[in-house]
Amino acid sequence: MDTIYIEREVMSLPRTQAMLDKYPKARHVTVERYTDVFNAPGQNFRVQKSNPALILAKKHGNRVLPTPPDYHIGGQNNYYFSHMLNCIYDCRYCFLQGMYRSANYVVFVNYEDFFEDIQTTSNNNTEPSWFFSGYDCDSLALEPMTYFMEQCLAAFDSMPNAWLEIRTKSTQIRNLTSRKPIDNCVVAYSLSPENIARTEEHKTPSLAKRIKALKLLQDHGWKIGLRFDPLLKAENSQQLYSTLFEQVFAEIDASLVHSVSLGPFRLPKPFFKKMIRLYPDSALLSASMSVRDNMVSYDENTEANLINFCESQLLNEYISSEQYFPCVSVS
Amino acid sequence: MPAICLITALPSEARPLIKHFRLSAVGHKHLRLYQAVAGPGNANQHAITLYLLQCGVGKLNAAADTAAMLQLLPSVDAVINVGIAGCERPLGETIIAHCVQDNASSRQWYPHLPSSKLVGNAVSVQVQTVDTPADNYTHDTAFDMEASGIVHAASKVLDLAFIHCVKVVSDNGQSSIERITSESVAQHVSNSIPVLETLMAALPFDSQPNLADIQALSQTLQARIHFSSTEQHTLNQLLQRHKALLGQLPDETSLLQHATAKSLRQHLVAELDNANIAY
Numbered sequence: 001m002d003t004i005y006i007e008r009e010v011m012s013l014p015r016t017q018a019m020l021d022k023y024p025k026a027r028h029v030t031v032e033r034y035t036d037v038f039n040a041p042g043q044n045f046r047v048q049k050s051n052p053a054l055i056l057a058k059k060h061g062n063r064v065l066p067t068p069p070d071y072h073i074g075g076q077n078n079y080y081f082s083h084m085l086n087c088i089y090d091c092r093y094c095f096l097q098g099m100y101r102s103a104n105y106v107v108f109v110n111y112e113d114f115f116e117d118i119q120t121t122s123n124n125n126t127e128p129s130w131f132f133s134g135y136d137c138d139s140l141a142l143e144p145m146t147y148f149m150e151q152c153l154a155a156f157d158s159m160p161n162a163w164l165e166i167r168t169k170s171t172q173i174r175n176l177t178s179r180k181p182i183d184n185c186v187v188a189y190s191l192s193p194e195n196i197a198r199t200e201e202h203k204t205p206s207l208a209k210r211i212k213a214l215k216l217l218q219d220h221g222w223k224i225g226l227r228f229d230p231l232l233k234a235e236n237s238q239q240l241y242s243t244l245f246e247q248v249f250a251e252i253d254a255s256l257v258h259s260v261s262l263g264p265f266r267l268p269k270p271f272f273k274k275m276i277r278l279y280p281d282s283a284l285l286s287a288s289m290s291v292r293d294n295m296v297s298y299d300e301n302t303e304a305n306l307i308n309f310c311e312s313q314l315l316n317e318y319i320s321s322e323q324y325f326p327c328v329s330v331s
Numbered sequence: 332m333p334a335i336c337l338i339t340a341l342p343s344e345a346r347p348l349i350k351h352f353r354l355s356a357v358g359h360k361h362l363r364l365y366q367a368v369a370g371p372g373n374a375n376q377h378a379i380t381l382y383l384l385q386c387g388v389g390k391l392n393a394a395a396d397t398a399a400m401l402q403l404l405p406s407v408d409a410v411i412n413v414g415i416a417g418c419e420r421p422l423g424e425t426i427i428a429h430c431v432q433d434n435a436s437s438r439q440w441y442p443h444l445p446s447s448k449l450v451g452n453a454v455s456v457q458v459q460t461v462d463t464p465a466d467n468y469t470h471d472t473a474f475d476m477e478a479s480g481i482v483h484a485a486s487k488v489l490d491l492a493f494i495h496c497v498k499v500v501s502d503n504g505q506s507s508i509e510r511i512t513s514e515s516v517a518q519h520v521s522n523s524i525p526v527l528e529t530l531m532a533a534l535p536f537d538s539q540p541n542l543a544d545i546q547a548l549s550q551t552l553q554a555r556i557h558f559s560s561t562e563q564h565t566l567n568q569l570l571q572r573h574k575a576l577l578g579q580l581p582d583e584t585s586l587l588q589h590a591t592a593k594s595l596r597q598h599l600v601a602e603l604d605n606a607n608i609a610y
Contacts, residue, residue, distance in 0.1 A: 002447045003429065025447065027455050029429045037441045044443075044490035050538045051446045195610035235607040281540050283608050286575035 003027045003053040005037050005104075010058050015109045019056060022145050026054075033057075038085070038102045046278045048103035049090055059083075059108035064117045067132060071188070073225065073259045073325045075130035075163065079121060082136035083108050083148045089138060089169060090202035092284050093230055096136065098271025105137075107146055115155040122162035131156075134188075136169030141170040152173040157182045171205045171213040181221040186258045188225030189214050191248060193240035200284055207247065211296045215233065215251045224252070229263025229330055231306045232284065233298050241310050245318060261325040262310055264303050272296040333408045334380040337527075338402060339520075340393065340477045343513035344414045345385040347521035354383050360400060369463055379531070390460050397484035400506065401551035406573070409493035409534050412481045412518045413527060415516055416458060416473035417466065422506055425523040427474055427499055428496035430460040432507040433479035435462055440482045443492040449533035458496050464508050473498050492511040509584030535541065545570045548580055552595070562592040569599040576606040 001023045008030055010016045012083055018030065031037055034057035034122045034138045044211065067078040082247065085106040086096055097103075108114070122129045133152070143149050143239070149166060151161050153176070156164045164185045192200070194207040205213070218224050234240060269291055307326070315321060339345045345365075348354070354365035363385040386396035393412075403406060420471060429449065432439045444455065457472045460479035468474075478496045485494045488602075499519040502508040538580065549567050552558075558566060574580050581599065589595035 003444055005441075027429060027444070027447065029441070029455075029457075033443075033597075036439060039492070040441060042440075042486040042489070042491045042494075044492055044539075045538075047492040047535050047538045048443055050535060051443075053443070137469060193610065199610055233608070235609040240610060278540065279540070280571040281575050283575045286572040286603075287606075287608060288604055 001026050001049060001054045003029060005031050005032055005034065005053060005055040007031055007055075007057045009035070009192065010056055010109050011111060015111075016056050019054075019107070019109070019145060020143040021164075023054070024151070031055075034106055036131045038100070038104060038106055041101065041145055043101045043279055044278075045097055045103045051268075052086070052088075053104040055106045056109055057106055058110045059113065063108075063114050064121050064131070067135075071132065072130065073165065073261060076127045077125045077129040077248060078132065079129060080120065080132040080135040082133070083111060083114060083152075084137035084142065084146070087138045089204045089211070091204065092200045092202070092279060092282050093232070093265060093267075095267055095271050097278060098267060098274040107142070107148075111148055111151055115152065118155070118162060119159055120161055125161070128161050128163055128184075130165065131165045132167065134165070138168050138170055139166045140172045143170070143172045143175055147175070150179075153179065153182055153185065156184055157253045160184060167227065169201070169204045170208060171209050173213050173217060175190045176222060177216060177220050181223075186223045186225045187214075188227050190227045190229055191244065192228070192232070193244040194247075195232070200232070206242070211248055211251050214248075216241050218256060220251060221281055224256075224257040225254075225258050226260045227263065228262065230265035231262060231303075231310060232265055233287065233302050233306055236305065237306060241306075242313060245310075245313055249318045257319060257323055259325055260314060260319050260323050262314075263306055264297060264307060266295045266297040269294045269296050332378050332380055333407045333534070334382065334404065334406045335411065335531055335534070336382040336384055336404065336407045337412050338384045338386055338393070338397060338400075338410055338412045338481050339478075339514060340386055340388050341414070341513075342385060343516040344381060344520045347517050347524070348383055348413065348527075350519070351524055352381055352383070354381065354599045356531060357382075359403070362396060362403070364400065364403075369387050379405070386477065386481075390462070390474050390478075390483075393477035393480030393482040395419075395480075397481045398487070401485065401488050407489075407529075408490065408536060409495075410481065411494075411527065412478050412496040412498075413520060413523065414475060414477060414498060414500035415519060416475040417464070417468055417508060418456065418473035418500045418503040419468035419470045420454070420456075420473075420500050420501050422500050422503060423522055424499050424500045425453060425526040426458075426500065427453050427455045427526070428473075428478060428498065429455040430457040431478045431482045431496060432457060432459045433483070434465075438479070438483075440479075440486060440494075442482070442495050443490075444495075445530070445533035446494075447537060449525070449543050450529050453529070458498060466502070466508060468502075468504050473500070495530060497523055497527050497530060512548070535558060542571070543562060544580060545574060548583060548586075551583060554573065556589065556592055556595065558592045562596065565596060565600075566592070569596065569603065572603055576608065577602060 357364040
């Protein structure tokens with residue numbers, strides 16, 4: 001990290017200082033509000049991605065938000081929260097590229113405010129509430145710097161009516177394997193066929209490493225989730241996804257998997273247009289697409305064929321219908 | 332070949348750069364503009380086209396001339412303001428702006444600096460553009476009179492990763508603004524050239540998509556076949572998709588056999604509809 005922007009309000013916090021200590025050679029730039037840098041016009045996401053800066057800030061309000069309607073794994077009350085904006089990985093299909101002007105990483109250091117809001121939201125519901133982490137970032141990728149999840153787990157340990165999903169592609173699981181698992185948490189890995197991961201999911205751990213991390217977590221007693229999301233079309237899609245399922249379930253005990261979901265490739269049209277401008281050289285984004293309800297996706301037949309194939313493979317070969325949740329969609 | 336325009340206010344700031352980079356006057360009616368092709372090269376040793384604009388003192392001159400230059404030279408990919416500034420740091424120290432603030436309006440810009448591995452140990456500070464000389468020096472703010480005008484105008488056209496300010500300390504608490512001479516300015520700017528060259532070499536031109544061949548083919552087709560504005564846009568998109576999906580541009584000769592834009596578009600769409608990615 002070469003440049004760190006720090007909101008004046010959080011500059012003197014011990015947590016901020018601890019993060020700054022991790023990067024002793026970085027330039028420090030004091031700012032009033034993180035949005036002055038993060039939302040400024042005239043930024044180039046693609047250029048910044050090659051050398052992103054870190055922004056340390058305080059999140060004021062809107063810390064816990066309802067998920068989109070089809071984003072759930074069986075719960076009635078579903079929310080998401082993001083202690084971080086942007087991701088250290090560079091997946092070509094990721095909607096963050098179309099949503100944000102900046103590729104810089106924002107870390108909100110007022111963790112306790114997040115936990116308080118989660119507690120309050122959970123207390124407002126009699127049924128269990130689900131809280132999804134990893135919507136605007138990868139939940140674990142920067143854990144060695146932030147220690148957010150370590151503290152988040154401690155908070156959820158005392159909230160039995162609140163369930164946490166940690167969505168990740170990261171193998172930074174030391175803070176999980178070094179502690180006792182908690183019952184109300186699912187560690188969910190986004191998985192793609194090996195060749196797709198290598199081509200489209202830049203800077204991510206390989207499929208083999210993710211499977212190894214999943215197995216380790218399962219062996220330690222953590223509930224694990226599998227997110228085959230987004231499903232990408234290819235000449236050899238069926239072979240790719242069959243092989244993926246074989247590789248995953250050769251290592252993982254399918255009967256102990258908490259939940260499995262599939263996610264189609266879908267992006268809001270304005271995001272897609274911006275992504276094409278940023279990456280005109282991307283084959284994935286140059287494929288034939290259709291627009292339905294202002295969302296860009298594969299044509300209906302292609303999408304349905306892909307989902308049906310994966311669904312039947314999973315349900316016929318590996319998992320029960322109780323473990324399966326069709327479309328948890330966020331590309 | 333990327334193009335960079337250095338922008339200075341004073342002739343004494345421009346002179347050492349003109350000499351070092353072997354620039355020659357373009358001979359424009361209104362702009363003091365100089366040009367060279369060659370030289371420093373960027374991080375991957377590509378040649379660059381280098382310009383220098385001497386805009387005169389003050390942010391209005393700076394903004395007006397920067398805008399006019401970018402209108403005249405749309406191929407310019409990056410601008411770097413080079414000049415003197417007041418700061419409570421050693422005289423002659425070269426600094427890079429991590430923030431440019433217009434003192435009058437408080438408006439701020441944050442240039443996206445290249446990796447510190449690439450720009451060495453150059454110190455970065457806030458550059459505050461004032462309308463009249465200021466002497467309330469601090470170590471983390473440098474006063475100048477042009478940067479905000481240049482950044483304001485350039486940011487209408489360029490990304491903030493390609494707009495930078497390199498300043499050299501000309502006055503501080505121990506050496507007042509009155510002691511500045513044209514010779515000292517020239518000397519200071521001359522001393523800043525190594526940092527300037529490092530910054531120029533670190534500009535991230537390579538992280539931008541290269542669309543030159545697509546644009547060239549598009550121009551060739553438009554010279555032979557009539558395209559409306561919308562059709563031109565569609566043509567460029569289809570050529571981009573073709574290259575991304577099939578790994579190469581379509582054959583020019585076969586495209587030129589089409590008599591109309593519509594027929595050419597239908598041909599490309601059909602080809603792309605059948606294209607599949609294999610992982």
